[in-house]
Amino acid sequence: xxxxxxxxxxxxxxxxxxxxxxxxxxxxxxxxxxxxxxxxxxxxxxxxxxxxxxxxxxxxxxxxxxxxxxxxxxxxxxxxxxxxxxxxxxxxxxxxxxxxxxxxxxxxxxxxxxx
Numbered sequence: 001x002x003x004x005x006x007x008x009x010x011x012x013x014x015x016x017x018x019x020x021x022x023x024x025x026x027x028x029x030x031x032x033x034x035x036x037x038x039x040x041x042x043x044x045x046x047x048x049x050x051x052x053x054x055x056x057x058x059x060x061x062x063x064x065x066x067x068x069x070x071x072x073x074x075x076x077x078x079x080x081x082x083x084x085x086x087x088x089x090x091x092x093x094x095x096x097x098x099x100x101x102x103x104x105x106x107x108x109x110x111x112x113x114x115x
Contacts, residue, residue, distance in 0.1 A: 004032055005040060013037065017046050072099035 009030055016026045023041070027034040070085035071094040087096035095103055 004036060010040070010044070013040060014044070014046065017041060020049075070094070070096040070099055072096070072103070 009032075012030060013026060016029060021029075023037045024034045027037045030037070068089055070087045070089050072085040073082070074085060075082040085096055085099055087098070089096055090100050093100050093104075
């Protein structure tokens with residue numbers, strides 16, 4: 001079996017790697033597979049690079065709940081001052097009486113003449 005890695009290809013790999021090209025792009029330019037590039041880069045101990053697939057998720061605490069409290073949002077998430085009502089909720093509901101009146105609409109009775 002013929003070796004894929006000539007001295008010229010190894011030098012090209014190192015140059016393209018330092019330029020920040022993806023392993024797939026390096027493979028296309030060298031006429032070899034992405035996995036061959038990954039394997040050779042590992043064996044050459046080239047500087048590891050972060051995976052482009054991994055996404056960093058920043059998590060933050062939006063509110064702090066201590067016991068049952070009304071979950072009606074006040075303001076818009078992400079904006080300064082956003083919070084939840086926090087009043088005592090109606091039993092079995094996530095909202096206080098004021099916000100439950102806004103959230104729940106009673107069905108109309110059959111036979112009523114509402115337009």
